Amino acid sequence: MRSDYCGTLTAKDIDREVTLCGWVDRRRDHGGVIFIDLRDREGIVQVVFDPDTGDHFNLADRVRGEYVLQVTGKVRARDAATVNPNMATGEVEVYGTGLTILNEAETTPFPLDSHASVGEDVRLKFRYLDLRRAEMQKGLKFRSKVTNLVRNYLDDQGFLDIETPILTRATPEGARDYLVPSRTHENKFFALPQSPQLFKQLLMVSGFDRYYQIAKCFRDEDLRADRQPEFTQIDIETSFMDEEGIMSVTEGMIRTIFQTLKEVDLGDFPRMTYADAMQKYGSDKPDLRIPLELVDVKDLMGEVDFKVFSGPAKDPKGRVTALKVPGGNEKLTRKQIDDYTKFVGIYGAKGLAYIKVNDKNDLEEGLQSPIVKFLPTDVRKAILERVEADNGDLIFFGADKATVVSEALGALRCKLGEDLELYTCEWAPLWVVDFPMFEEEDDGSLNSLHHPFTAPSCSPEELEKSPETALSRAYDMVLNGTELGGGSIRIHNQTMQQAVFRALGIGEEEQREKFGFLLDALKYGAPPHGGLAFGLDRLIMLMIGAGSIRDVIAFPKTQSAACVMTDAPGAVDEQQLKDLHIRLRKKEKPASE
Amino acid sequence: MRSDYCGTLTAKDIDREVTLCGWVDRRRDHGGVIFIDLRDREGIVQVVFDPDTGDHFNLADRVRGEYVLQVTGKVRARDAATVNPNMATGEVEVYGTGLTILNEAETTPFPLDSHASVGEDVRLKFRYLDLRRAEMQKGLKFRSKVTNLVRNYLDDQGFLDIETPILTRATPEGARDYLVPSRTHENKFFALPQSPQLFKQLLMVSGFDRYYQIAKCFRDEDLRADRQPEFTQIDIETSFMDEEGIMSVTEGMIRTIFQTLKEVDLGDFPRMTYADAMQKYGSDKPDLRIPLELVDVKDLMGEVDFKVFSGPAKDPKGRVTALKVPGGNEKLTRKQIDDYTKFVGIYGAKGLAYIKVNDKNDLEEGLQSPIVKFLPTDVRKAILERVEADNGDLIFFGADKATVVSEALGALRCKLGEDLELYTCEWAPLWVVDFPMFEEEDDGSLNSLHHPFTAPSCSPEELEKSPETALSRAYDMVLNGTELGGGSIRIHNQTMQQAVFRALGIGEEEQREKFGFLLDALKYGAPPHGGLAFGLDRLIMLMIGAGSIRDVIAFPKTQSAACVMTDAPGAVDEQQLKDLHIRLRKKEKPASE
Incomplete structure (x- = not known):
């Protein structure tokens, strides 16, 4: 239906007959001639219809903002006086000889070029319009480029893209799970994964050697500005590789992304211990700029x-x-x-x-x-x-x-x-290493600083003797004061895993019940392994300087975890609840409990 | 930790010192010498330890099946008499000079080389062991290659990889939805998407022009042999392209996959109308072999x-x-x-x-x-x-x-x-086109043959006059009697969309309530658009000749939609249910309803 994207026409195309499809960004009537700024994914070009074109001119006269047009015409140089240096296509314009209105458009609920004048709720309700803005297009295009680059980088390094389940068992990351009632197993629930952590470890036990996945993860937490109920991780795991190897591969990945998409050489990332970071910067993700x-x-x-x-x-x-x-x-x-x-x-x-x-x-x-x-x-x-x-x-x-x-x-x-x-400087990356295994709660109990599958850098005996001072084999990648990713060498034997569970106060019974399959897997020949997960949304945000995580996600949720466009979550009917063996817990009727 | 993969050593490596990591596939004691078949992702190589190596020999004597080893040694040619032509590495062996046991292994619940002797339930419970089998490794490696190829093909064609939400509103595909109770919106539920259909259409309305996603989809249906609660689609949508364009791009994709990974030229796919297919083959997915x-x-x-x-x-x-x-x-x-x-x-x-x-x-x-x-x-x-x-x-x-x-x-x-x-022949692809818009139920009501967003090839007036005979602009790709993918040109104006809703018996109110956001989107300048979705699992199954969809998914569910490895779905505690404003509908207590 078209020969070129609007936004790609340059002086090289002068005298070419082109067919364009796009949206009316602006339509002006000037000296009896109609100027249409036609917009598509790649940008905007000026199309001119003069009265000589008869019906087409009359049609052009009828079009309004956001109409969808197909335009035929010849590319020509603009007069020197009208060249627009602020526009990629500003040296040329298309002299229109044909026009088809592919679709009309009512006046949009907010003008795209003054989106800031309306609240974010309106923009989220009409998200498909807000996404037409150049800035939003740029963000999602950039994101697509990053994921493609990540995949090819990891593929080149022999990593296999393997999907792990979304309907799964409650994972131990500690945040609240999203639950999915099972229809076929009464009173049982799936959880949406907070990360594919255990699955990727099991893939290592299976011998897949190098795994990656750009994986959706879910946390049912109260949302802060940079959180979403569902977010995306670049998830990586590998066997027979130590910290150095994993940091080198993943640092190379981030360096490649910056080199390719920002033309920035991040250089070798410095290393800093957790203790140093806390001492000098009061943070385990210091902003070294x-x-x-x-x-x-x-x-x-x-x-x-x-x-x-x-x-x-x-x-x-x-x-x-x-x-x-x-x-x-x-x-x-x-x-x-x-x-x-x-x-x-x-x-x-x-x-x-x-x-x-x-x-x-x-x-x-x-x-x-x-x-x-x-x-x-x-x-x-x-x-x-x-x-x-x-x-x-x-x-x-x-x-x-x-x-x-x-x-x-x-x-x-x-x-x-x-x-x-x-x-x-503009970019200050670093690795933070030598984290403590645990952090102490006020009541003296211990929590994993990363997660319970992180290997300590000491023996099980030393760990049991003094868990408070034990360090882990974890590493976090930090950029400009933001944690881009974190990972560790994992525990690959049962004795060590049980020592860590004990330190966390997880008794034998709970271990079996929650992690029995992991403990089993560790005893049938688990290889040394480790990995890392990057927060994709945050990486994109940082790279394009987005102010909100919602700017790098096509259809984000609001702070109350709702989609105001589709009106999700929504009501469901009684039959559906019956099928799932649940009922609503009615409000303010504690007596009927 | 290693210099080479076991499975990649050949005569070219003779005399090289190598370090290998892997699993003991087999260990034999023969004439005072120990032979270990060491296995990794890429295959198996024979390692020999003779008594001259002292401690290493003694260690080698101790290892058992599925132990994880690091082996150092020199690659040497095998005696002519012991060359194994059935093994990729059969011309060589590694003369071991160093051995580290990285992890021990208990006797596995079933011998990997006679997995057929145990029920699938056992293999699914110990999935991480079953996945060690060469056949399973091959399947998932093949799948990773396909997805990488698909992504690069579509990226080259200007398609953007854009993620759509998993927590969303009930979609109208007609199957049963998986529901997720909302904590922050009492008595409301998210649905997991049966497909990203409406989101990808909205991305077209936003002007992204070409979209793809390898997307997880969910259906809570009773499972047949080739179904899973969650499955994966290669999901594609594009604007300003007609049927021919879309079929050409996607046919090219499948042809490229077969060419690259099977060295098979599928040629140009023939076209057949739905009417012809039913008449000659009694099926809308005829097996032309x-x-x-x-x-x-x-x-x-x-x-x-x-x-x-x-x-x-x-x-x-x-x-x-x-x-x-x-x-x-x-x-x-x-x-x-x-x-x-x-x-x-x-x-x-x-x-x-x-x-x-x-x-x-x-x-x-x-x-x-x-x-x-x-x-x-x-x-x-x-x-x-x-x-x-x-x-x-x-x-x-x-x-x-x-x-x-x-x-x-x-x-x-x-x-x-x-x-x-x-x-x-081995492969018989074709396109089936000119589907009816609707199929008639026994009660005379109409159902969409594809989905309600499929454009008819007639005007709204003709559609209203005789919906039973209206044809759609849908197309299905069929290979060897299996539907690989299906798609259509979509409706891009509100009048037509409402005519189709009416034909389906969806009244004005229900239209607004369920599809209000789509109808709105269609009135603010929706471009002509269409797309297609391929079933990735089925494509992989066909290509590798897998007998079950479970063979091409790392962690599949059983026929009753459970994961016997992690024991999902599982019980949840009362507080979690309270947080979600639901309670269990207890069995056999209808009186308390």
């Missing part, structure tokens, strides 16, 4: 006459740290400092002490701060030396439980980087 | 004194047809004919008349048949002429409602083709 670091001063504060500092300094679980903002003295107003104090409050910090360094050589009068009076001169001196303070710098302090300090000052560091535009 | 055709003899039977024939011959909805089996007279025994009579009974046929042609020139004595006595001589003559009977042929007859005759004789034709090995 920002040249600020936390500097611990706990050892200086034990004896000061200021409980806010000396308390945490004397607490084994406490942390006292400094964050120097070079030139912050001038850059930050009193109001901003107040705002940052509120900001760290979000993360549980009870305040935000600071020192303005006016004259670093005058430890009495040169330091401006509400708290400096509590600090002896030698402590002041030691602080300035340790953070390498210069005149004009501002030093923030965090003092509290280590978890609170790290989180609050880590977040403050990122906020300062953004607010003061401190970024030293 | 079989050189048998149905020949209608209805016009000859109106006046015969045999109600079994004359009844259907006089019924406008009746059909009387003949199926000639060349040489069938000798090839088919009385017992076989009886079995075929039972066989057509499955399809509702009340009997299976036949004539054995002993001497075609002797219309009195030369025809052997229980029914020939009811047929006048001129009718006998006309039949023989019409089916071009020769001496030794056997002619079967079907007479009943046309639907029954077509189904029964169509099935008989395929059964004869299989039993008598009549296939004239």
Whole structure:
């Protein structure tokens, strides 16, 4: 039905007869001539109909925005005066000689070029219109390119694309499962997978050696801005390869994507231990674009006459740290400092002490701060030396439980980087390694920092002896402060797996019931294996600078997990519920329970 | 951890030092030397440990079947006498100089090389072991190759890979939906998609122009041998392309797959109308490998004194047809004919008349048949002429409602083709076109033969006037009697869509409620569009000659829609049900309803 895409015509096509199909982006009547900006997936070209074309002109006169047209015409150069350098096709236009209206269009509920004027709810209701916008088209086209590149990269490396089930058993990732009642097995439910973790491990036990899948995953959680009930993972697993091998293959994949689609060479990714990351950046996903670091001063504060500092300094679980903002003295107003104090409050910090360094050589009068009076001169001196303070710098302090300090000052560091535009580069990737196996809950129980199938870097005996200090063979890939992906070497023998289950407080019976098939699989010749999963949506978001995950998903859900376009979820009839052996739990009738 | 795959070593590798990882397929002790067949994804190689290797020999002596090993050694030629021509690596062996046991293995619940000796339930329970078999590995590797090829083919043609939601609204494909109770919207349910049909149409309305997705689809139906609750479609949709264009692109895709992976040139696919297919083959997915055709003899039977024939011959909805089996007279025994009579009974046929042609020139004595006595001589003559009977042929007859005759004789034709090995070629693809829009139910109501979004080849007015005879712009791709894929040009304007809904008895209110968003989308500038969906599982089955759909899916469900490996579906706790606002409908307590 067409010879060319609208958006691809250039001066090379001059004098060619073309047939185009597309949407009326704009229609103008100018000096008795009709100009139509015709739009398709590849872009926009100007089509001109003059009155000489008779019926076609009259038809062109009738068309309105978003009509679907088929246009025949000849490509010609635009007058020098009307060349549009902002348009890919701006050197040419099509002199229309034929026009067919393929479909008419009513006035759209919102003008595509001022989508920002309506709420996102309207745009989501008419998603098929919002997706016509160049920005949305670009995002989904980019996503398609990334997935194709990922697949070919992994295929070249011998990875097999293998599908794992969507109707499956509850998985142990810890988030809430979406459940699907079974019709054929009364009172039983499938769960939608939170990840294909156990299936991909079983594929390794089967000997498939290298697996990948661009896999849909599901979590029934309350949604934050960057979450969706269903999201997509680039899921990878391989046998007979250690951490180095897996990091090398997957780093190569991300580097290839950036090289090919952004023409950016990410170089070799640095490695950082979890301990270092927490110490210097207060985060296990540090944004290395920002040249600020936390500097611990706990050892200086034990004896000061200021409980806010000396308390945490004397607490084994406490942390006292400094964050120097070079030139912050001038850059930050009193109001901003107040705002940052509120900001760290979000993360549980009870305040935000600071020192303005006016004259670093005058430890009495040169330091401006509400708290400096509590600090002896030698402590002041030691602080300035340790953070390498210069005149004009501002030093923030965090003092509290280590978890609170790290989180609050880590977040403050990122906020300062953004607010003061401190970024030293566009892309800062790294690997974070040597994670702890477990994190301790307030009640002293342990949780997996990754998941219970992650191998520790110690023996089962050492693990049992001191699980709190055990490190794992996990690795996270971080880019610009966002976790792109995470993975680990997995446990491949039953003894170790059971040791980890025990550390997590999962007893023998629960182990059998929940993970019996995994424990069985481990005893029939499981190979050493490991893998990684990347969040595809987040990767795309980062790469195109999208503000919301909804911009990189064709048909996303709202924050309340609904699709306002199709009106999903919807009501179902009684027969369907009967078939599934369930009934609605009616509201406000606890008596009938 | 390794230098080579076991299965890839050849004479070219002789004298190389290699490191291999894999499973012990077999271990033999022969003349004081230990032979290990080491297996990985790519195949098996023989590793030899002799007593000179000391500790390694002793370790090799300890290994048992399915142990996971890392082996170092030198590739050497086998003695001429021990070359194994049945093994890809049969010319060489590895002289082991190092051995590490990476994991031990208990005796497997069934020996992999005699999997047939255990029930499929055992193999499904230990699926990760069953998947170690070469045949299963081959199937899933083949599947991965097909999907990669499909993706690159479509990508080259400008198709964008776009994901559509899994948590969605009930779709109108007609099968039973899997439902997912919503936690955030009380008493509402998501449905898992039976296909991405409406989403891909909306992507066309959005202007994405060319879409594809290898998409998971779900149907909660009672399972037949070739069905699974979740299955995979190669889903395609395109704008501004007519039937010819779409058939050409997709035919090219299938041809490329066969060319690349089977080295088979399928050539240009013939076209056949639905009417012709039903008439000649009694099926809308005829197996053209079989050189048998149905020949209608209805016009000859109106006046015969045999109600079994004359009844259907006089019924406008009746059909009387003949199926000639060349040489069938000798090839088919009385017992076989009886079995075929039972066989057509499955399809509702009340009997299976036949004539054995002993001497075609002797219309009195030369025809052997229980029914020939009811047929006048001129009718006998006309039949023989019409089916071009020769001496030794056997002619079967079907007479009943046309639907029954077509189904029964169509099935008989395929059964004869299989039993008598009549296939004239290995692969027989074709397109079936010009389908009716609707099929009539017994109560006179109409159902879509494809789905309600299929465009008719007539105007809305003609459709309303005589929907029973309206043809659609649908096309099915058929290979060896199996429907590989089906598609159509879709309706792209609201008037036509509403005319079709009306013909289906879907009133204005139901239209709005179920398809409001589609009807809206059609009025804001929907382009002409169409597409196609291939059943990936079935395509793979056909290509590798798998006997069951379960052989081409890594983790399939049983016939009762369960996974016996993970024990899914499973029980859930009361809190989960509360969160989802549902409760179990307890059995045998109708009083408490």
